[in-house]
Amino acid sequence: MRAEERLPVIPKSKPKTPSRANKKLLAFLFLFFITLLCVLFFQSSFSKISSIEIQGQELLTAETIGQAAAVKPGDHFFSVSSSTIENQVQTLPMIESAEVTKHFPGVIRVKVKEFPKVAYQFGENNQPEAILADGSVMAVTEQMNFILDKPILSGWSGSENLKAELCKTLGSIPSVQFSDVSEIKPDPSESYPDRIKLYTRSQFEVITTIGYLPDKLKYLDSYIANLKEKKINTGVLTLLEADTHAPFAVEQPQTTDADSGSQETAVQDDNTYQQPKGASAGSSDQHSSEETTRETTKPPAADENAASTDAHQGD
Structure with a gap:
C-alpha cells in the first residue's frame, strides 16, 4: 500500500465571515468619526463666509447690495443658498438681474446687472x-x-x-x-x-x-x-x-394792448393838437366880423351928430 494512500485527507477550512456585531461596530465608529469631523469643520473658519465680492454695480453702492443679500462675513457658508441670495438682491428697484456663485472656502461672488x-x-x-x-x-x-x-x-x-x-x-x-x-x-x-x-x-x-x-x-x-x-x-x-x-413756422409780431393804447393816445394827441387851430380860426373870424360890424355901425352915429348940429343951427 502506498504511503500517499495511508495519509488521512485534511478537510479545507471555510473562510470566517465577520459577525453582525463586528459590522455594527465598524458602522458606529465610521459615523462617529464623520460626525466628529463635521462638528470640527463647522466650528472652524473653513465653514464661514470669509468675503463677499460684489460686481457690476454703478449706481448702487456695494453696501446697499450687501444689505439686500442679507449675508455677511462670519455667517455659515452653507446656511443660505445661491438662489435665495439672488432673489433677495433682485428686490432692489434698480437691479434687473443678479447672479450668485459660491467658491469654497468662504467666498461668495454677487454679480448684478442694473437697469440701464x-x-x-x-x-x-x-x-x-x-x-x-x-x-x-x-x-x-x-x-x-x-x-x-x-x-x-x-x-x-x-x-x-x-x-x-x-x-x-x-x-x-x-x-x-x-x-x-x-x-x-x-x-x-x-x-x-x-x-x-x-x-x-x-x-x-x-x-x-x-x-x-x-x-x-x-x-x-x-x-x-x-x-x-x-x-x-x-x-x-x-x-x-x-x-x-x-420748416419752422415764422412767428408774426403781435400787437399788444400797450402798443394799441399808445397808438390811440397818439391819435388823441393829434386831435387835441388840431383842435386849437380850428378854435383860433373861428376866433379870428369872430374878431373880423366884430370889426366889420363896428365899421358898419359907425356911419349912423356920424349922421346923428350931424343932425343934432343942424338942429342947433336952426334954433
Missing part, C-alpha cells in the same frame, strides 16, 4: 438725476461719472405713467439710436395721447409717439442725413403714420 440709464432730469436746485429703464430715479453723486450722453426729460410732472412707459421703451432701444436726441417733452393730443416731442442736437424737432418710437428711431439719422444732403438743416419732422418734414 435711459435719460436724465433736473430736480430741486437743478440737481441732475439719472432715470433708469424701470422708471427709477437716482441722484447723480460725485462718485459717478456724469456725462450728459442721454436725453433730458422735461415737463413730465403729472404724467408719471407715460413717463414710465417712455423709460421702458427707451430701455429696449440701443442707445446709439437716440444719441442725437437731446430733450424729450410730452405733447399729447386727442388722437395720440402718448405723443411726444423730441429735440435733436442737429437742430431738428421730431414729433412722434411712444409706441412709434422704436420703429421711427431706427431711420431718424438716415432721414436727417438725406435732408442735409438737400441743404435742409432745420425743421419739424412728423413721424407718425406718415413721415413728413416742414
Whole structure:
C-alpha cells in the first residue's frame, strides 16, 4: 500500500465571515468619526463666509447690495443658498438681474446687472438725476461719472405713467439710436395721447409717439442725413403714420394792448393838437366880423351928430 494512500485527507477550512456585531461596530465608529469631523469643520473658519465680492454695480453702492443679500462675513457658508441670495438682491428697484456663485472656502461672488440709464432730469436746485429703464430715479453723486450722453426729460410732472412707459421703451432701444436726441417733452393730443416731442442736437424737432418710437428711431439719422444732403438743416419732422418734414413756422409780431393804447393816445394827441387851430380860426373870424360890424355901425352915429348940429343951427 502506498504511503500517499495511508495519509488521512485534511478537510479545507471555510473562510470566517465577520459577525453582525463586528459590522455594527465598524458602522458606529465610521459615523462617529464623520460626525466628529463635521462638528470640527463647522466650528472652524473653513465653514464661514470669509468675503463677499460684489460686481457690476454703478449706481448702487456695494453696501446697499450687501444689505439686500442679507449675508455677511462670519455667517455659515452653507446656511443660505445661491438662489435665495439672488432673489433677495433682485428686490432692489434698480437691479434687473443678479447672479450668485459660491467658491469654497468662504467666498461668495454677487454679480448684478442694473437697469440701464435711459435719460436724465433736473430736480430741486437743478440737481441732475439719472432715470433708469424701470422708471427709477437716482441722484447723480460725485462718485459717478456724469456725462450728459442721454436725453433730458422735461415737463413730465403729472404724467408719471407715460413717463414710465417712455423709460421702458427707451430701455429696449440701443442707445446709439437716440444719441442725437437731446430733450424729450410730452405733447399729447386727442388722437395720440402718448405723443411726444423730441429735440435733436442737429437742430431738428421730431414729433412722434411712444409706441412709434422704436420703429421711427431706427431711420431718424438716415432721414436727417438725406435732408442735409438737400441743404435742409432745420425743421419739424412728423413721424407718425406718415413721415413728413416742414420748416419752422415764422412767428408774426403781435400787437399788444400797450402798443394799441399808445397808438390811440397818439391819435388823441393829434386831435387835441388840431383842435386849437380850428378854435383860433373861428376866433379870428369872430374878431373880423366884430370889426366889420363896428365899421358898419359907425356911419349912423356920424349922421346923428350931424343932425343934432343942424338942429342947433336952426334954433
